[in-house]
Amino acid sequence: MPVPPSDAPDLPNAKFFYEFNDISEACNLKTSQSPSGRSHCVCLRGNPLSITIAPSTPTELPLVSMPSRHQASVAKKDLHRPVYIGDSQGLRETLPTLKTTVSGQEPMKNFETLPPLPAHGQPLMFADLFAGCGGLSLGLSLAGLNGVFAVERDKMAFSTLSANLLEGRDVPVPQFEWPSWLERKAWGIDDILEQHPLDLSRLKGKVHVLAGGPPCQGFSFAGKRLESDPRNQLFEKYVEMVKAIQPAAIVLENVPGMKVAHKAKSWKEEFGLTKVKPHSYYDKLVESLNSVGYEVLGKIVDCSLFGVPQKRPRLIVIGIHKDLAGHLRGGANRAFELLEEARLNQLQELGLPEVVSASEAISDLEIKHVGTRPCTDPSSRTGFLELAYKGPRTHYQTLMHQGSDGSMDSVRLAKHKPEISERFMRIIQDPECVRGGLMSLAQREKYGLKKHRICLMHEKNPAPTITTLPDDVLHYSEPRILTVRESARLQSFPDWFQFRGKFTTGGKQRTKECPRYTQVGNAVPPYLARAIGQAIKLVLKEAMATANQQTITEPEQEILAIA
Structure with a gap:
């Protein structure tokens, strides 16, 4: 196909000529054109797929002259950029990037630059941003994913995450594979972006899922919903991290209020004089993630449908790298179809009913059943009582108590x-x-x-x-x-999960500290996160399988346009 020298700015003329020569020689086609001469076009006589784009005289290659097996496959070269074809004054077209191996026996695949995924049998790796005490990390780990690192600014919340997922405890989930260049401490996402940009870029292909739940107080209907709340801007840092690491999939959890625009309607909007719709932070998030290469969709789900004994509507945003999303029926929406499958499978695997009641979750923590004793928690002030736990009484309580040594923390009673x-x-x-x-x-x-x-x-x-x-x-x-433990049970935290830090805080410290009650209230329910992790595994597996199956097998389709 003709490629005029002036019309292929992204591909050096000489490079294209020699790649074209490789194909020509493999097909026994002789050409004496130099890189600077007029370009040629090749077509198969009698092959309906052979086309000529641009006004030039094609060189015909009889179909019978094609070798039964390609003598020398085209070497792998950088052909990822689109090539413009046509003459210098007329037609321009852009063809999809293709890698071609001519063969009479093997199918031909449409290769794209897909995000690297782990080898068969190896787990997906994830990082958790705005991790809090680790509810999202715990759920993804329960789904079979492995953590790399987590970002959480508050020292108390990070201490809780560390106690369960970093410190090598004998717990039913794998510990994080923390990178050597990142100090194991409470980090702000902006600090990591500023201090470790090169280290983050080296995680490309090593972190397959980037998860996170930016602070929701500025969006929440339970709060003041201030547009100026600085926490509302933290999702922009999330997008920066996505751009740096470029994972195959992204997950973001927040309150439904993120989908509601903060901006009050102007008088023009009140009277219907403008069609401009105020943007919510969700809209801005979708635009930002789309601009860095992700197809994104957010839906509001009810946590109680996932085995969590709590009516908790949450906005779940899932993004799939566009090179993978193109191989999914329905794109990013396919992730939510698979999330529904994962939800049903989870209930079946865990033996849970469609709805778990409050008493099924915490009746074993009632004072009338267990009694009390002086609080022994080292983070508690003196003078408090705690529950003297005796054991589970329902199936859900048994699930929560698995992996525990019989005791649990955070059972201190309010005074x-x-x-x-x-x-x-x-x-x-x-x-x-x-x-x-x-x-x-x-x-x-x-x-x-x-x-x-x-x-x-x-x-x-x-x-x-x-x-x-x-x-x-x-x-x-x-x-x-x-109690903190009862709240944690209603969030689906297992009993072996330890909480650290103060129980409560007040006054001016309320906006500066994240005590145990706050950690639990801010957390993503682990059972919801577990189902999301299962869905992400399914959606990435399906996308890669579809990409690998997109082949051309008919004999008359053995030659593809080379650009």
């Missing part, structure tokens, strides 16, 4: 004043108080509650959303708030 406990008991016994939902203004006024958000649990239903504030939720049968 309520007598009048507070009495008020809570009246609420529990009041038939007019709605269970499982937020108390109404009238109910809060009736009991002198100043908090605008307080919920009495329903023992037969999944718990309400566990937040970072321990007094948001009241126990369904005992006049108290939940």
Whole structure:
């Protein structure tokens, strides 16, 4: 095919000429053109796939003269850039990049620059950004992925992650394969991007999945939803990390509010005088990730459908490298189809019903069953009591207790004043108080509650959303708030998972520290993350299998356009 010298700026003329010569010689076609001379076109006489693009006289090669087996396959060369073909004044076209091996026996494949994935039998490797205490990391590890590193700025939260996934404990999941160049400490994502750009770039092909959940307080409907909240900008750092590492797949978890635009409508929008739609941070995220090579889709899922005993709607964003997404039926949406398959498989594998109730999750932690004793947790102040655990009572509790040595931490009980406990008991016994939902203004006024958000649990239903504030939720049968361990159970953290740091904090420190209640409330439920990890494994396997199966097998299609 003719390639005028002036029309192929991305491919040196001499290089193209010699590559063209390789094909010609292998096909017994003689040519005496030099790199600077007029270009030739080759076609097969009688082959319907042979075409001539550009006004030039083709050299015909009889179909019978083709060798039964290619004598010298074209050497692998850098042919990844599109080549423009046509004459210097007329037609230009762009052909897909192809690597061609002529053969009468072997199928021909359409090779693309696909993200490197591990060899057969080797696990996918992931990194976790904004990792918190490690809920997302734990779930991906339970799904069979291996962690490389995790980024978390808060020292308490990172200490918890480290205790479970970095320090070599005998636990049912693999420990992180932490890189030698990265100090094992609490890092801010901006610090790593600034101090280790070259090290991060060397992780290309070694980190296959990049996960993360940027802080959600600026998006959350439970908060003030300030557009100026600096935490709202952290997803941009996530995108920078994606660009640096270029994984095969990305996963991002956040609150549904990320999909809602913060910007108030202008008067023009109020009167329908403009069709410009305000952008949410989700919209901005999709645009940013699309610009760095990913097909992205986000959907809101209910965690309670994944075996998590908690009504917790979350926005799950999955991105697939475009070179892989092109081989998936439905693109990134295929990941959510496989997530549904993974959800059903997970319930079956774990032997869980469609819905796990609050009492099925934490009835073995009721005071009336286990009793109390003085708190022995080294991070607790004196004067507190803790639950004296005796063992699981339901199937879900048995699952949570697997891998534990019989004990667990974070079972310290809140120290309520007598009048507070009495008020809570009246609420529990009041038939007019709605269970499982937020108390109404009238109910809060009736009991002198100043908090605008307080919920009495329903023992037969999944718990309400566990937040970072321990007094948001009241126990369904005992006049108290939940322990950290009970909150963790409702998030699907196993009992062997240790929590470190303070139990609570207050005042000005609330925005600076991440104590245990906050760690649990901010976490991605591990059972949700486990299903996501299974879906990512399936979607990458399917994309690669489809890419490898896209072959041309008919004899009359043995010659492809060389560009």
